[in-house]
Each structure stands twice: as structure tokens, then as C-alpha cells.
Amino acid sequence: MRVDVAVVGGGPAGCFASEMLAKHGFEVAIIEEHAEVGNPACCAGVVGVDGLRELKIKPGKWVLGKLRRAVFYPPSSEPVEITRGKVEAFVIDRAAFDRELARKAANAGATLLLRTRCVGLKLGREPVVKLKGGSETEVRARLVIGADGPASIVAREAGLLKNARYLKCAQFETIAEVRADTTELYFGSSFAPGFFAWLTPTGDLCRVGLGTTRDDALRKLLSFVGTHPTASTKVQSGKILNLCAGLIPEPLTRKIYTDRVMLVGDAAGHVKPLTRGGVYVGLSCTQLAAEVAADALGSEPTAKKLRAYERAVMKRFGREFELGIRVRRVFERMTDEDLNSIFELLKREDVQALVLKHFDFDHHEKLLRALLIKAPRLLPSLELKRILKYSRYLLKP
Ligand SMILES: Cc1cc2nc3c(=O)[nH]c(=O)nc-3n(C[C@H](O)[C@H](O)[C@H](O)COP(=O)(O)OP(=O)(O)OC[C@H]3O[C@@H](n4cnc5c(N)ncnc54)[C@H](O)[C@@H]3O)c2cc1C
Structure with a gap:
């Protein structure tokens, strides 16, 4: 089989990319190892309302619940409840959500190869995706998009994994x-x-x-x-x-493009660094990938052309990834006692007001910056030794 774009992985990122590229008039094949899209799914399914709106994905029958509040249970103190009273996120049926995206890709003209596993990738002027299980043994393409999840074989075969965590x-x-x-x-x-x-x-x-x-x-x-x-x-x-x-x-732990190859979604490490939600960030970056790919396919999708994808991702999410990773590093090292103190802070009215003012379900940078700016006022309630203990992780690039 010969197509313009071979998309490995029929999850949300792969189907979203396929729909956009098929709508541009490119021949697209989606290679999915399972018998049906969305099954099995391993996801809590919490997706921000604003993020979906931004992606122009209208809530469908796959919305199972609406979340208005979060209750945080610290290691050993009383819980803290946070709410703005409005619906912040949907809880979705991932299988049904993924299937809707697959349907849209198919309606746009993409071919879905189910029960077909990518087992290798031969790079070159016309990359070859090696397959097992389905009717095809290989797909030749002008561009390969790795949308095959966190353990992406495309990322590995294309030498794009740096220090995956x-x-x-x-x-x-x-x-x-x-x-x-x-x-x-x-x-x-x-x-x-x-x-x-x-x-x-x-x-x-x-x-x-x-x-x-x-x-x-x-x-x-x-x-x-x-x-x-x-x-x-x-x-x-x-x-x-x-x-x-x-x-x-973790974001920024892999390169996301090379000659005639791009990674999207979890394969590219496109998740929120703090909570690791990947549906919104993955799809938002996939949009950028599809725009760059459509442009590059006008001639040859070389690394030089595809570099625009990384630039676009870093422009939209770079600061968020970098700050989020630093804050995560601090959080990962916190003792229970220190976590308790942080949640005690969150019980204060002024801190809650700050959090509610700056909270954005899909973009945590705004809130993190607001908290860091107010840190001198908040710090007296945290002990100095605690601050010093963690500050090197926050400052380390
Ligand atoms: C327990 C858990 C809870 C989560 N909760 C949330 C949440 O609440 N909110 C949120 O936003 N995110 C959450 N996530 C993250 C979210 O699930 C991922 O970010 C999202 O699924 C990424 O989509 P994707 O399309 O990039 O990859 P995937 O959904 O992983 O899809 C990859 C697809 O590629 C296929 N594939 C893989 N390898 C091959 C191969 N070699 N050949 C052919 N096909 C292949 C797979 O079968 C799969 O269909 C959670 C993740 C986990 C593990």
C-alpha cells in the first residue's frame, strides 16, 4: 500500500491528525493494532470543557459526567475543597470519544487498518512502515506520523527518544x-x-x-x-x-520530528506536566502538527520543513512544559509533612481566592506564576528550611 501519510496509532491523536490531513486532500492510512478503536482504553477521562471548545470538539454522548469541584486529601490533614461552582471538566467515555474521532477521520477519507500492528520502520526518501496481523505487510508513505502512545515504536525506530521518563x-x-x-x-x-x-x-x-x-x-x-x-x-x-x-x-523527553517522521500525542510526550492529562494537550499539538505536515507535503517533508512543528509547540506550550516540569520535580520530592503544609496554605482564604482567580484547567502556567509571584507573602507560613530544600529543583533548568 502506498499513501501520502501513514499514521501509526488510532487513538485520539492519530485520528485527529488523520481527519485534518484527509480533509486537506492527502491519502491517509491509520494503522491500529487492536480490533476496534478505543478498546482497550486506560484513562480517567477527565477533559477540560474549555479545551474541548478550543479544539472545536462538541460534547457528545461520550460525556458521562460533569465536574464542578475537586477535593484534595493531604497525607494526614483535613481535606480541602476547591470549586468555582461552574463545570470545569467532563468525565468522558474514552472508547466512545476515540470512536467518534475515528469516524470523523474515516468520513474525511482516511483508511483505517485495524488488527494491524506496526513492527518496524525503514527510514529513507519513502519511509516503509512494517506491519503484522492485517491484510497489508507494509505501507509506504511520504510522511509517517507516530501516534502510537507513550511506548511509541515509531519514536524508537526513528531514534527520537532522548531520556524518556x-x-x-x-x-x-x-x-x-x-x-x-x-x-x-x-x-x-x-x-x-x-x-x-x-x-x-x-x-x-x-x-x-x-x-x-x-x-x-x-x-x-x-x-x-x-x-x-x-x-x-x-x-x-x-x-x-x-x-x-x-x-x-513526561514532556520534553523526546524529539518530535525528523526527516519524514513526526510524533503526536503521548508518543511526542505532549501531556500536562503537573497532572499528566494528555487528551487536550495532545490534540492541541496535533493540530499544529497537521498544519505543518500539510504545508510540508506540498513539497518534501524533510526535517528542515518539519522543524516548524517543534517551534509551534514550544510557542504554545513551551513555557508551560518547562515551568510545570520544575514544579513537578519539587512536588515529587516532597515529604508528607511538607505536602501537609502546602495544603494548609490552600485552606487560607487569600490563597484560595488567588487559586480560583488564576486556575485554568488546561493551562497551569498562569496559576503557577501567580503563586510564585505571591510567594514572598506566602513564604512566612512555610519554614525557610523547607523552601531551601526544594528551591534547587525549581531553579534547575
Ligand atoms: C491511568 C491513566 C489515566 C489517565 N487519565 C487522563 C485524564 O483523566 N485526562 C487526560 O487528558 N489524560 C489522561 N491520561 C492520558 C491519556 O490517556 C493520553 O494522554 C491519551 O490517551 C493520549 O492519546 P494518544 O492518541 O496520543 O495515545 P493513545 O490513546 O495511547 O493511543 C495510541 C494508539 O496507538 C495504538 N498502537 C500502539 N502501538 C501500536 C503499534 N505498534 N501498531 C499499531 N498501533 C499501535 C494503540 O493501540 C492505541 O490505540 C491518562 C492515562 C492513564 C494511563
């Missing part, structure tokens, strides 16, 4: 006592070292998940559910559904 996650669905409009986030080094655990309602069920930078996520999740003083009372010991484990990459 991942967050390890596990999640299942069950019945739990959580308000329908509230997501609950649980912090503590013994439960979720380096990240947090979540209880996110989906209507009838609740997604119970956890991320960790250090340990086995599944083992940690089971221990969290069984022993956390609050979460264990909320999660009913009933059926466990859709148990899954997955990786989430």
Missing part, C-alpha cells in the same frame, strides 16, 4: 461513594509516591486510579484502596471492572 499508572472501575460532580485526589508518599490517587465518578461507576514515579502502580493501587483511611471506606468491596495499567510520558 514515565509515570506508572493503574486504574479500575467500581462502585464508590463520591459526589457526581466531584473528583477526589489523594496525596501521600506511602500511597502514591511522587504523584496522587484519584476517585472520579462516571455516573453509575467510579474510576479509582493511581500514579507513581517509583513503585509498581497496580500493587500501590490495591494497597491504597485497601488501607487508605478515607478512600477505603468509600470504595465498596464489590466488582472490579476494566482494570488496566499504563504509562504517561
Whole structure:
């Protein structure tokens, strides 16, 4: 098979890129290893309302719930609730969401090759994507887009992985006592070292998940559910559904283009550095990728032409990635005692007002900057030794 663009991966990023490029009139093939798009899915499915609006994706039947508030459970102090009273995010059915994007790509003219796994990539003037499982054994293309998730084979084969770092996650669905409009986030080094655990309602069920930078996520999740003083009372010991484990990459840990190859979505590390949500950031950067690709395909999509993609991503998200990674580095190293102090700060009225004023579900840089600017006023309530302990991680480039 010979096409203009071979897109490896039929997740949201791959389908979104395919739709845009097919609409430009290019011949596009989407290569997806599974029998259907969106299955299996491993995602809490929390996606910002404003982000979807910006992407011009109208909420569909895949919206399972609407989140108005978040409750943060510090390691060992009282929970803090944050809300502006309005719906900030949807909880989505990822399988149905992905299928809608795939349908749109197919309607625009893209060919979907299911049960077809990419097993290799031969680079050159006309890259060849090696396949197994489906009717084709290879696809030749003028441009290959790696949309094949965090462990991207395209990224590896094209030599684009620099120093990949991942967050390890596990999640299942069950019945739990959580308000329908509230997501609950649980912090503590013994439960979720380096990240947090979540209880996110989906209507009838609740997604119970956890991320960790250090340990086995599944083992940690089971221990969290069984022993956390609050979460264990909320999660009913009933059926466990859709148990899954997955990786989430860190931004800026891979190159995102080379001659005739681009990476999008998780394959490119395009996620929010603080919470690691990847749907909005991935799709927003995919839009940039498709614009650059469409332009480059007018002649030869060489690295020189595709460099505009990285420039566009850095212009839109660069400062956000860089600051977010620094703040994450501090957060990952915090002791439970220090986390408790941070959440104590969040209970103060003036700090809550600041957070509510600057909070943006999809863009955390604005809030982080506002907090850093106000830091001298907030610092007296944190001990100096704490500040010094972490400041080098914040300042390190
Ligand atoms: C537990 C967990 C919870 C999360 N929660 C959220 C959340 O609440 N909000 C949010 O925004 N993000 C969340 N994320 C992140 C989000 O799921 C990803 O950012 C998003 O799925 C990235 O989309 P993608 O299209 O880049 O990759 P993927 O969704 O991973 O899609 C990649 C596709 O490529 C296919 N593929 C892979 N390798 C091959 C191959 N060799 N050949 C053919 N096909 C291949 C896969 O089958 C898959 O269909 C979560 C992630 C995890 C693990």
C-alpha cells in the first residue's frame, strides 16, 4: 500500500491528525493494532470543557459526567475543597470519544487498518512502515506520523527518544461513594509516591486510579484502596471492572520530528506536566502538527520543513512544559509533612481566592506564576528550611 501519510496509532491523536490531513486532500492510512478503536482504553477521562471548545470538539454522548469541584486529601490533614461552582471538566467515555474521532477521520477519507500492528520502520526518501496481523505487510508513505502512545515504536525506530521518563499508572472501575460532580485526589508518599490517587465518578461507576514515579502502580493501587483511611471506606468491596495499567510520558523527553517522521500525542510526550492529562494537550499539538505536515507535503517533508512543528509547540506550550516540569520535580520530592503544609496554605482564604482567580484547567502556567509571584507573602507560613530544600529543583533548568 502506498499513501501520502501513514499514521501509526488510532487513538485520539492519530485520528485527529488523520481527519485534518484527509480533509486537506492527502491519502491517509491509520494503522491500529487492536480490533476496534478505543478498546482497550486506560484513562480517567477527565477533559477540560474549555479545551474541548478550543479544539472545536462538541460534547457528545461520550460525556458521562460533569465536574464542578475537586477535593484534595493531604497525607494526614483535613481535606480541602476547591470549586468555582461552574463545570470545569467532563468525565468522558474514552472508547466512545476515540470512536467518534475515528469516524470523523474515516468520513474525511482516511483508511483505517485495524488488527494491524506496526513492527518496524525503514527510514529513507519513502519511509516503509512494517506491519503484522492485517491484510497489508507494509505501507509506504511520504510522511509517517507516530501516534502510537507513550511506548511509541515509531519514536524508537526513528531514534527520537532522548531520556524518556514515565509515570506508572493503574486504574479500575467500581462502585464508590463520591459526589457526581466531584473528583477526589489523594496525596501521600506511602500511597502514591511522587504523584496522587484519584476517585472520579462516571455516573453509575467510579474510576479509582493511581500514579507513581517509583513503585509498581497496580500493587500501590490495591494497597491504597485497601488501607487508605478515607478512600477505603468509600470504595465498596464489590466488582472490579476494566482494570488496566499504563504509562504517561513526561514532556520534553523526546524529539518530535525528523526527516519524514513526526510524533503526536503521548508518543511526542505532549501531556500536562503537573497532572499528566494528555487528551487536550495532545490534540492541541496535533493540530499544529497537521498544519505543518500539510504545508510540508506540498513539497518534501524533510526535517528542515518539519522543524516548524517543534517551534509551534514550544510557542504554545513551551513555557508551560518547562515551568510545570520544575514544579513537578519539587512536588515529587516532597515529604508528607511538607505536602501537609502546602495544603494548609490552600485552606487560607487569600490563597484560595488567588487559586480560583488564576486556575485554568488546561493551562497551569498562569496559576503557577501567580503563586510564585505571591510567594514572598506566602513564604512566612512555610519554614525557610523547607523552601531551601526544594528551591534547587525549581531553579534547575
Ligand atoms: C491511568 C491513566 C489515566 C489517565 N487519565 C487522563 C485524564 O483523566 N485526562 C487526560 O487528558 N489524560 C489522561 N491520561 C492520558 C491519556 O490517556 C493520553 O494522554 C491519551 O490517551 C493520549 O492519546 P494518544 O492518541 O496520543 O495515545 P493513545 O490513546 O495511547 O493511543 C495510541 C494508539 O496507538 C495504538 N498502537 C500502539 N502501538 C501500536 C503499534 N505498534 N501498531 C499499531 N498501533 C499501535 C494503540 O493501540 C492505541 O490505540 C491518562 C492515562 C492513564 C494511563
